Amino acid sequence: MRRIMFTIAMVANIAVAGIAHAETVKVSWAAEPYPPFTSPDATGKWEGWEVDFMNAVCKQAALECVITPVAWDGIIPALTSKKIDMIISSMTITDERLKTIDFSDKYYDARGAIVGAKGQKFDATPEGLKGKILGVQTASIHLRYAQKHFAGSVDDIKEYQTLDEAQQDLAAGRVDAIQADSFALNSFLKSSAGACCELKGYVTKDEAVLGHGVGVGLRKGDSALRDKINAAIKAIRADGTYDKITKKYFDFDIYGD
Numbered sequence: 001m002r003r004i005m006f007t008i009a010m011v012a013n014i015a016v017a018g019i020a021h022a023e024t025v026k027v028s029w030a031a032e033p034y035p036p037f038t039s040p041d042a043t044g045k046w047e048g049w050e051v052d053f054m055n056a057v058c059k060q061a062a063l064e065c066v067i068t069p070v071a072w073d074g075i076i077p078a079l080t081s082k083k084i085d086m087i088i089s090s091m092t093i094t095d096e097r098l099k100t101i102d103f104s105d106k107y108y109d110a111r112g113a114i115v116g117a118k119g120q121k122f123d124a125t126p127e128g129l130k131g132k133i134l135g136v137q138t139a140s141i142h143l144r145y146a147q148k149h150f151a152g153s154v155d156d157i158k159e160y161q162t163l164d165e166a167q168q169d170l171a172a173g174r175v176d177a178i179q180a181d182s183f184a185l186n187s188f189l190k191s192s193a194g195a196c197c198e199l200k201g202y203v204t205k206d207e208a209v210l211g212h213g214v215g216v217g218l219r220k221g222d223s224a225l226r227d228k229i230n231a232a233i234k235a236i237r238a239d240g241t242y243d244k245i246t247k248k249y250f251d252f253d254i255y256g257d
Contacts, residue, residue, distance in 0.1 A: 029075075061232040086217065092213065096144075112145060118197060137160055167188050182202065
């Protein structure tokens with residue numbers, strides 16, 4: 001009996017030691033609703049595809065991940081100043097951002113899209129948006145795209161701190177259209193708030209602005225953590241975990257080519 005108790009104690013000590021030596025990393029996403037990727041529920045608990053993805057990656061990489069939401073326009077400065085260690089917030093890998101931070105391998109990809117009120121006939125082109133007021137989230141690739149491709153045709157490009165605010169103004173008729181990630185806009189269109197609106201089309205691909213898929217944001221030089229995350233992403237895609245998570249939120253492939 002004493003030997004059994006001694007063995008149990010040893011196992012417990014090993015388990016505790018394993019937890020104690022697990023690497024702790026602070027993971028951030030934008031402190032705003034971004035369904036179906038990240039949203040707080042009625043109790044303030046975060047849920048969504050990216051939350052489930054993060055949990056799977058951290059488990060696979062044997063990381064103890066601590067959630068630290070940050071306002072979107074301050075999220076990269078929080079990373080570079082070491083207030084956080086990773087960004088998992090639907091952040092697109094772009095050449096401009098790669099000047100400041102590193103990224104993991106892609107973990108999903110989405111097209112830029114334009115949504116507008118039902119009954120208004122226009123498409124996602126400079127000609128179609130001529131004279132319109134276009135809403136876009138500030139500090140986003142979609143703002144940069146709109147400024148590059150639509151500034152000469154739209155009446156105004158209105159910036160919002162969050163996509164949710166832009167969607168509210170669209171539903172209220174204060175803007176004619178909004179541009180954002182097609183997956184997030186699809187979630188809006190399926191909601192009661194989005195019943196007012198419809199997809200007008202997808203913007204023309206511009207990798208220089210819209211980037212090369214969504215990745216985990218990491219500090220420059222943090223290659224050890226990047227390698228762990230890349231290995232974890234590869235593993236959960238190979239063992240079916242990624243697809244299982246995705247099927248909870250989407251009825252189509254979100255990884256892309």
